[in-house]
Amino acid sequence: MASIPIIDTHTHLADPVFDQDRQEVLDRARQAGVSHVFLVSETLEEAMQNLELSRANAMLKSLAGLYPTYLDMDEADRMIQFIRSHRDELIGIGEVGLDFWKVKEEQDRIVQRKIFEQFISLSLELDLPLNIHSRSAGRHVIQLLVDKGAKRVHLHAFDGKASTAKVAIEAGYYFSIPPSIVRSNQKKKLVKQMPLSCLMLETDSPVLSPEPDERNEPANILLALEAMADLKGVDFNIVGRAAYENTVKLYGPLA
Numbered sequence: 001m002a003s004i005p006i007i008d009t010h011t012h013l014a015d016p017v018f019d020q021d022r023q024e025v026l027d028r029a030r031q032a033g034v035s036h037v038f039l040v041s042e043t044l045e046e047a048m049q050n051l052e053l054s055r056a057n058a059m060l061k062s063l064a065g066l067y068p069t070y071l072d073m074d075e076a077d078r079m080i081q082f083i084r085s086h087r088d089e090l091i092g093i094g095e096v097g098l099d100f101w102k103v104k105e106e107q108d109r110i111v112q113r114k115i116f117e118q119f120i121s122l123s124l125e126l127d128l129p130l131n132i133h134s135r136s137a138g139r140h141v142i143q144l145l146v147d148k149g150a151k152r153v154h155l156h157a158f159d160g161k162a163s164t165a166k167v168a169i170e171a172g173y174y175f176s177i178p179p180s181i182v183r184s185n186q187k188k189k190l191v192k193q194m195p196l197s198c199l200m201l202e203t204d205s206p207v208l209s210p211e212p213d214e215r216n217e218p219a220n221i222l223l224a225l226e227a228m229a230d231l232k233g234v235d236f237n238i239v240g241r242a243a244y245e246n247t248v249k250l251y252g253p254l255a
């Protein structure tokens with residue numbers, strides 16, 4: 001076990017695949033040294049479930065956001081209203097962002113970009129960090145964030161190159177690394193080239209597990225931590241401490 005607490009900065013624990021054993025999953029996370037688990041949402045329904053879960057368990061922290069493939073301005077408005085009215089119970093906005101892998105039509109990408117811009121503005125207005133999904137859109141996401149003056153930024157499971165990420169690192173943005181790093185050369189390269197000062201940990205449970213097609217869970221975060229320590233050639237606890245401190249710097253102290 002690591003000597004300092006571990007924070008899983010991006011999960012979907014409200015997902016029905018955890019309905020049978022959510023408490024056991026959290027018990028295993030705790031045993032692995034995980035102190036807090038962040039719950040992101042893809043929909044309004046999931047955002048409400050996250051709030052219920054986090055009200056019942058101090059280990060869980062809620063975020064709310066609309067997944068970037070939902071190209072619905074009205075739903076985005078409702079999500080923005082939800083975030084405003086629950087500002088004090090949320091630790092961030094997410095997941096939001098751009099997905100050019102699934103959204104290929106130019107007119108759809110224009111809507112996607114507009115919705116993302118609204119969430120960036122909301123992040124600045126409410127002073128809440130953004131927990132961002134970016135797929136095949138790394139340059140566009142980072143450019144938009146920099147142009148809009150985004151300040152508190154977390155890019156989760158970033159699928160781009162380290163050279164693309166450079167601008168984001170210079171802007172003071174953070175990147176979280178999932179357990180799928182054990183089977184991803186892209187993520188290994190990214191970690192090798194990034195300073196510890198911008199790295200955090202996540203699992204993206206139930207996806208991005210160390211084994212493809214297996215359900216992922218927060219206890220697996222240790223595999224991401226070990227892989228990062230190996231790549232950096234430093235002790236496990238050095239990476240753990242950096243990831244913890246970076247998370248608290250971005251999200252604030254966690255009760």
Ligand SMILES: [Zn+2]
Pocket residue numbers: 010011012040095204
């Ligand atoms: Zn996710």
